[in-house]
Amino acid sequence: xxxxxxxxxxxxxxxxxxxxxxxxxxxxxxxxxxxxxxxxxxxxxxxxxxxxxxxxxxxxxxxxxxxxxxxxxxxxxxxxxxxxxxxxxxxxxxxxxxxxxxxxxxxxxxxxxxxxxxxxxxxxxxxxxxxxxxxxxxxxxxxxxxxxxxxxxxxxxxxxxxxxxxxxxxxxxxxxxxxxxxxxxxxxxxxxxxxxxxxxxxxxxxxxxxxxxxxxxxxxxxxxxxxxxxxxxxxxxxxxxxxxxxxxxxxxxxxxxxxxxxxxxxxxxxxxxxxxxxxxxxxxxxxxxxxxxxxxxx
Numbered sequence: 672x673x674x675x676x677x678x679x680x681x682x683x684x685x686x687x688x689x690x691x692x693x694x695x696x697x698x699x700x701x702x703x704x705x706x707x708x709x710x711x712x713x714x715x716x717x718x719x720x721x722x723x724x725x726x727x728x729x730x731x732x733x734x735x736x737x738x739x740x741x742x743x744x745x746x747x748x749x750x751x752x753x754x755x756x757x758x759x760x761x762x763x764x765x766x767x768x769x770x771x772x773x774x775x776x777x778x779x780x781x782x783x784x785x786x787x788x789x790x791x792x793x794x795x796x797x798x799x800x801x802x803x804x805x806x807x808x809x810x811x812x813x814x815x816x817x818x819x820x821x822x823x824x825x826x827x828x829x830x831x832x833x834x835x836x837x838x839x840x841x842x843x844x845x846x847x848x849x850x851x852x853x854x855x856x857x858x859x860x861x862x863x864x865x866x867x868x869x870x871x872x873x874x875x876x877x878x879x880x881x882x883x884x885x886x887x888x889x890x891x892x893x894x895x896x897x898x899x900x901x902x903x904x905x906x907x908x909x910x911x912x913x914x915x916x917x918x919x920x921x922x923x924x925x926x927x928x929x930x931x932x933x934x935x936x937x938x939x940x941x942x943x944x945x946x947x948x949x950x951x952x953x954x955x956x957x958x959x960x961x962x963x964x965x966x967x968x969x
Contacts, residue, residue, distance in 0.1 A: 766791070768816035770872045773902060778864055780854035780903075781871030782827040789819035793968050796821060796924060798830075798851075801962040802936065805907070805929030807889050809968070814877040817891060817901065817923050818968070824870055824903055825966040834858035835961040836865040837906075837954035838933075838941050844955070846913055849933050850892060851963060852904035860942025860956040867952070869902035876901065880918025885911045887930060890920040909933060936961055 770784050791811045796818075798805040811818045824830060836856035838849050853868035876898055884890055888908045893900040901921055909930065939959040947955045 766811075766815045768819050768874065770816075770820070770874045773869050773871050773873050775869075777867040777869055778853075778855040779869050779871035780829060782824065782829050784872055785820050785823035789815040790822060791815065793818055793822060795927075796825075796966065796968045798929075798966050799964045800835075800932065801960070801964065802932045803929060805932060806927045807924040808927050809924040813881065814921060814923060816874055817877050817921050820870075820874060820901075820903075821905075821923070821966070822968040825968055828965070829854060829870060829903065830963045830966040833963050835963065836956060837947070838937060838957040838961070839947070839955050840937055840941060841910070841912070843941055843943055844947070846916070847910035847937075848906045848908050848913060849957075849961065850904065850906040850954070851961070852892075852902075854903065856954075858956045858960060860944045861953065863946070863952040865952075865956070866904075866954045869904070871902075873900045873902050875899045876919075876921045878922040879920055881922050883914035883918070884908045884916045884920070885914050887926040888913075889923045889926060891923055892920060907933065909937070933961070 766789055767787050768785065768789055769787070773779060789811050793809060793811055796807040796809050798807070809818045809821070830852070833851070833854055834856055835849055835851035836853050836858040837851075839846050841847055850866070853866055854870070855868035856862065856865040858865065873893075882888060886908055890906055890908070891901045892904045892906050893902070898919070905923055906920075907926060907930075936957050936959045939957070942956045942958055944953040944955045946953045
């Protein structure tokens with residue numbers, strides 16, 4: 672690369688950094704919250720280290736990735752983790768969950784508040800999609816209030832006929848995961864509010880960082896710069912490379928079967944939304960829609 676090319680690359684990098692700083696300065700705290708609900712995670716694993724995803728998506732950023740980094744997802748994949756780890760401490764008394772109204776102003780579908788006493792006997796969550804069933808092992812002894820929330824929303828039909836709004840691959844963001852649970856999402860790769868929707872309430876973190884977010888791990892998503900803002904959205908990890916995601920998200924469970932459904936859809940490609948993660952809202956969506964018909968917990 673010539674000196675002129677080096678100068679040009681440096682200039683592009685400076686201009687991009689300035690644009691991002693201007694966007695961040697212009698965003699309200701609410702807008703930043705909405706952005707990170709949509710983003711779900713904000714790191715990417717690439718050859719040579721961990722980079723902020725904001726450097727990997729959109730416009731001239733793609734040139735930077737092509738020139739300087741290569742996703743490491745080509746490594747031999749490990750089998751999915753299929754068992755929830757044992758809790759480090761067993762509750763000695765009744766578990767009480769506390770759910771609070773979401774006052775952030777994001778789009779919501781409110782069907783009420785879950786009860787405070789979780790069903791400690793639940794062990795399986797089945798997501799019935801238009802492509803087949805995804806079966807997830809859950810354990811209320813590890814994440815009682817998260818499982819309780821999912822069971823409540825499932826009984827209320829909250830997830831019925833909703834679309835999984837975000838599918839990112841190593842080629843598009845350095846991560847490989849599917850994100851669902853925004854009741855208002857259009858999943859068209861264009862809607863700027865995709866990834867903002869909640870169930871109208873939030874609750875505390877549970878088992879955050881209990882296990883790395885390797886292939887098969889299901890975790891709740893919330894703003895990266897917030898805590899205790901869990902609601903209806905969740906992500907399914909499709910790669911061991913996601914182990915480098917900051918351990919700040921509550922672990923919901925482990926996929927026992929059905930990962931191949933998502934992997935098959937991923938081969939059809941994604942609709943890249945350049946604003947995904949960069950701070951302007953929206954999300955990169957699967958070209959072939961993944962529609963949740965219903966969710967059941969047993």
